[in-house]
Amino acid sequence: EDNAQRKGRFEQPRGAYPSILEDVKAGDARFVDGIRDGLYQSMHRHENLVLMGQDIAEYGGAFKITEGFLEKFGKSRVRNTPLCESAILGTALGLSLQGFKSMVEMQFADFVSVGFNQIVNNLAKIYYRWGQPADVVIRMPTGGGVGAGPFHSQSNEAWFTHTPGLKVVYPATPADAKGMLISAINDPNPVLFFEHKALYRSITGAISPGYYEEPIGKAKVVQQGDDVTIITYGSGVHWAADYAKKHPGSSIYLLDLRTLVPLDYEAIRLAVSATGKVLVLHEDTLTGGFGGEISAWIAEHCFHLLDAPVVRCGSLDTPVPFNIELEQQFLAKSRLAGAVQKLLRY
Numbered sequence: 600e601d602n603a604q605r606k607g608r609f610e611q612p613r614g615a616y617p618s619i620l621e622d623v624k625a626g627d628a629r630f631v632d633g634i635r636d637g638l639y640q641s642m643h644r645h646e647n648l649v650l651m652g653q654d655i656a657e658y659g660g661a662f663k664i665t666e667g668f669l670e671k672f673g674k675s676r677v678r679n680t681p682l683c684e685s686a687i688l689g690t691a692l693g694l695s696l697q698g699f700k701s702m703v704e705m706q707f708a709d710f711v712s713v714g715f716n717q718i719v720n721n722l723a724k725i726y727y728r729w730g731q732p733a734d735v736v737i738r739m740p741t742g743g744g745v746g747a748g749p750f751h752s753q754s755n756e757a758w759f760t761h762t763p764g765l766k767v768v769y770p771a772t773p774a775d776a777k778g779m780l781i782s783a784i785n786d787p788n789p790v791l792f793f794e795h796k797a798l799y800r801s802i803t804g805a806i807s808p809g810y811y812e813e814p815i816g817k818a819k820v821v822q823q824g825d826d827v828t829i830i831t832y833g834s835g836v837h838w839a840a841d842y843a844k845k846h847p848g849s850s851i852y853l854l855d856l857r858t859l860v861p862l863d864y865e866a867i868r869l870a871v872s873a874t875g876k877v878l879v880l881h882e883d884t885l886t887g888g889f890g891g892e893i894s895a896w897i898a899e900h901c902f903h904l905l906d907a908p909v910v911r912c913g914s915l916d917t918p919v920p921f922n923i924e925l926e927q928q929f930l931a932k933s934r935l936a937g938a939v940q941k942l943l944r945y
Contacts, residue, residue: 616643618808628806631799633776634664634738638702640810641784642672645700648784651678651687652704652738661706662740662799684714691735692721700734700784707751708739708793715758722789723764732787736780742834742882743926744797749918752926754833754883759791760859760892767859768815769793771836773804775857778813786815795834795882802837816858818866824852827942828870830893831880832856838932839880842939849943850874859889864896868904871897875906876942882931885913907945912938 619636620628642648650665650672656679659666669677680687684705691701705711711718722733743752759765766788770776776794783790821840826849829839836855843851854870856863871877877897879890894909914931927933 616640616810620806620808623806626805627803628773629800629803630773630776630794631662631664633770633773633806634780634794634799636806636808637777637780637784638665639668639671641702641781642668642676644781644810645784647698648700648702649676649678649694650702650704651680651691653680653682653706655679655704660704662796664704664738684710685717688714688717688722688735688737691737692717692725692733695732695734700736702736702738702784704738705740708741708755709750709753711737711739711755711758718759718765718789718791719762723762726788727764733789734787736783736786736790736792738780739791739793740796740799741793742795742797743914743919743930744834746921746923746926747796747919748921752919754881754888754914756791756793756859757883757887757889760889764789765860766790766815767793768857769832769859770813770857771795771798771833771855773802774806775813775819777806778811779815779857781810782812782815785812790815793833797834798837813857816861816863818857818863819855820866820870821853821855822851824850824874826850826874826876827939828852828854828874828877829880829939830854830856830867830870830877832859834882835880835931838935842935846936846939849939851939862893862896864900867893867897868901871901872904875904876945877905877907877909878912878938878942879909880912880931880935880938882914884916885911885931886916888913907942910938910942 655665656669694701725731770779852873879893881890890911912931915929920926
């Protein structure tokens with residue numbers, strides 16, 4: 600049978616799927632619960648969805664995202680893999696060629712470098728080459744703030760925003776984590792799905808137990824403001840919201856991008872026009888970070904809306920330190936207040 604027939608045989612109609620959130624109190628769901636429920640319901644939605652990664656089966660993965668999935672869905676769909684990211688990603692592409700969907704979990708986003716060629720030269724380009732979808736989601740536990748050092752703490756989203764053919768998603772809230780992961784799995788294109796490790800069990804919020812999608816490519820206005828606009832994503836959303844809460848005298852417009860590719864340019868334009876003063880914030884190191892692309896686009900297309908130069912706030916151009924105090928100084932969060940004050944004084 601061809602791929603279309605195979606997909607038709609595996610697909611189930613949308614409906615009410617079991618949820619792991621049924622025993623979670625309203626408003627108490629964690630970021631990690633959103634990821635888990637998105638995967639859990641997607642496994643019910645798509646019988647052809649296969650999960651792969653190091654120790655994700657019996658052990659449940661390094662962050663226990665897939666704990667209990669093996670017993671529910673079986674070894675054919677929840678697969679432990681060798682310590683070879685290139686082979687895992689190549690297998691995911693092979694599954695797509697045969698009409699399957701796959702989710703690949705990088706144990707840490709840093710390790711994806713071992714499979715870089717498979718992503719940027721195979722997954723990203725196969726549809727362009729002969730119209731073959733690469734129906735693969737790569738989950739990327741990313742970011743610092745947990746004292747894990749330079750090989751387990753990098754923010755490497757900018758490695759992939761430069762590659763046409765990839766979608767790059769980076770949610771900041773439990774509800775978005777679930778809805779955007781479901782959207783990523785439903786999307787036939789290859790999606791890099793970044794999940795900040797420090798958010799997994801540190802933030803909570805309301806998540807619907809129903810099966811729902813949050814759109815890829817649409818930013819979200821977290822709060823309105825008149826003085827300074829902060830454009831950010833991931834952990835930066837929480838840093839900026841915390842700053843705004845502690846400084847009620849400053850009116851902060853906060854835009855959560857949620858998706859880096861495709862980028863919501865219209866939402867950025869509206870955010871710039873709201874205040875005329877823009878701060879682009881991200882955890883990645885400053886030089887070559889995705890904030891440079893946002894800043895350049897604003898300068899080219901929204902210059903007439905600006906009342907001050909666009910200011911970038913990123914982490915230091917060094918490896919991520921092991922030492923907690925040094926790591927806190929490394930992170931962009933430590934320079935956020937100074938960057939905002941610089942704009943307010945301009």
